[in-house]
Amino acid sequence: MTRRQQTERPAACAALFALLALAGCGDSAGPEGTDTDADTAEQELRTLLGIPDHFELPSIPDYNPPTAEKIALGRRLFYDRQLSANGEQSCADCHHQELGFVDGEKTPTGSTGTVLVRNSMALANVAYNSSYTWASDNLLTLEDQIKIPLLSDSPIELGVTDGVRDEVFARFEQDPEYAQLFQDAFPEDPGGVTTNKVVFALASFCRSLISGDSPYDHHVAGDKTALTEQQRLGLSLFNGERFECFHCHGGVLLTKAYHDANRLEPQLAFFNNGLYNVDGEGSYPPYDQGLYELTLNPDHRGLFRPPSLRNIALTAPYMHDGSIATLREVVEHYAAGGRLLEDGPFAGDGRVSPLKSGLIRGFEATDEEIDAVVAFLEAMTDETFTTNPAYADPPD
Ligand code: HEC
Ligand code: HEC
Incomplete structure (x- = not known):
């Protein structure tokens, strides 16, 4: 321990x-x-x-302690399209286990055909996030976040809005197997299906999605042969002051934006990494300016949470809008100190954005060094996680 x-x-x-x-x-x-x-x-x-010894415990809200029964119910619900108003979509349609729980799309489409503006997020180790989604400082628990894909009407994801909620929940109440699963998960409250029960069970399942068995983890745990020589070079560049990656994606969770049980307060973190500069003043495309969407503070244009890089080789395309296709291009983006878009509606030079983080300075790097960092990022792939039967669609 x-x-x-x-x-x-x-x-x-x-x-x-x-x-x-x-x-x-x-x-x-x-x-x-x-x-x-x-x-x-x-x-x-x-x-x-399933938390390995080299991880701290996550911070878990005391009103929703995890139990095996809640996790089992949450897993069923996660894969069940009956949890959408029109029966067309489940959480798993946008979060595929074999891809580290993303969907491989630039941006996904909700159950009624609305194309979302942001890339689906990986769910490995979400128990540890200090805030949820790409850019929210007001979603501090999984319980709060999960209500959005479930209940929201703008945009519609699963579309379980006020008008249809009773009808959707009745599907589960009338199914004897689900009735038993709800009873086992919430023995203290034998009434019907409620939003809280659904959300608490889904949050408990998401909390159980722990990735800690990649070659990088074996390296952290002391196995000197877990990484190739090239990956070890990549790790030292990643953790060095030239590439600067570790400042925002450091530690065993590979993000600065984490909250574990040793911290009373979540460590919130948002950065602008120079993807856009459409007006020379640092603006991002007008339909998604990051944290600014919530705070309306002009300095918050382009601020996004640095995501964990676990299973990152599986979760392309990259960034909040899926606008970078490969890991090599991501590393080249940082080497350039931002992105120059020469044409198109969002043309502009992110390298000179007045709002980009001071840590996105650009740096000289050889092809071999860039390859080494990419190879290190590939060492984050955890096949135990992507094939763990406990996370898969449960058999009937
Ligand atoms: C239509 C596709 C879609 C569906 C359906 C969907 N998600 Fe997501 N999920 C996303 C996208 C896109 C984001 C990023 C949202 C943002 O930043 O605004 C996300 C973010 C998340 C996050 C936050 C991860 C983080 O690191 O902050 C969690 C947790 C999550 N989804 C769980 C779920 C659960 C549970 C369900 C089912 C109730 C679900 N999702 C249904 C697309 C989807
Ligand atoms: C100043 C903080 C900061 C630094 C330094 C930084 N990043 Fe990031 N990184 C971010 C943020 C913020 C995002 C999300 C930006 C967005 O989507 O608009 C991100 C996104 C990424 C992504 C895409 C993640 C995904 O799920 O799509 C990868 C990969 C990545 N960074 C790797 C690196 C590497 C490698 C380095 C070092 C060369 C690095 N980062 C340096 C803050 C940083």
């Missing part, structure tokens, strides 16, 4: 005890619980969610 620093221990323990008290497991773990109780509780949570 990972030994936490002495100073970090109290917050983590308090969070864990709260969680287990609510979960109703770990009987001996009360407010006066001992270190041994905490260790047992931590081990139970690690086993339930």
Whole structure:
């Protein structure tokens, strides 16, 4: 088990005890619980969610402690097209396991045919995100985020809007197998299907999507042969002051924007990496200016969350709008210090955007060095994750 620093221990323990008290497991773990109780509780949570020893515990809202029953129900719902108003789409239609839970499209299409403006996001280790979606500072839990694809009417994804919700939930209430799954997941509330039950179960399933068995993880865990020589060079460039990648995508989670149980507050992080500069003042295409869409602060144009780079070789195309096709082009983008678009509606020189992060400076790099960073990014592919039967469409 990972030994936490002495100073970090109290917050983590308090969070864990709260969680287990609510979960109703770990009987001996009360407010006066001992270190041994905490260790047992931590081990139970690690086993339930499949969290490897080299990861901290994620921060989990105490109103939705994970259980095996909620995860099982959430998994069924995730793959079930009955969870969309017209029965045409499930969460899994935009989040495919074999692609690290993206869909391979530039931007996906919702159940009624609306094309979305943003690229689908990978779901590996989403339990640890400090904020959700490409650019929101107000979606701090999976529970809040999942309501959007489920319930929103603009744009429509699954389209379970107010007018059709009872009808959609009745499909599950009338199915004896689902009735039992809901009963097992929420034994304290034997009533019908509610938005909260659906969302809590889906969030619990998403929290169980842990990727920690890539060659990079084996390297972190001390296996000196896990990475090739080229990948080790790529890792040192990634973590060096010339390429600067680690400032925004560092640590074992490969993002600065994380929240684990040792942090009382989520580490929010948003950056402009110079993809656009349509007016010379740093603007992005008018239909999606990143964090600015929420804050209306002009300095927030082009601010997006640095995503985790886990399974990144599987999740092309890249960036919030899928506008970069390959990993090599991504690294070349950073080497150039931004993107020059010579023509088209969004022409402009991102390299001189006044709003891009000071860390996107551009740098000299040989072809071999760029290849090495790409090879390192490929070491993030976790086949245990993409083939884990526990994450797949459950058999009937
Ligand atoms: C039509 C395609 C589509 C469907 C259906 C869909 N998603 Fe997504 N998902 C996306 C896109 C696109 C984003 C990024 C949204 C944004 O940034 O505004 C996303 C983001 C997410 C995120 C945030 C990940 C992160 O790192 O912040 C989670 C979690 C998620 N989806 C889970 C789900 C679940 C659960 C369902 C089913 C209830 C679902 N999605 C249905 C396309 C979809
Ligand atoms: C200043 C912070 C910052 C630095 C430095 C940085 N990135 Fe990023 N990275 C981001 C942000 C923010 C995004 C998302 C931008 C967007 O979609 O508009 C991103 C996106 C990416 C993506 C696409 C992710 C996806 O899921 O589509 C890859 C790959 C990537 N970065 C790799 C790198 C590499 C390699 C380096 C070093 C050469 C690097 N980044 C340096 C902030 C940074």
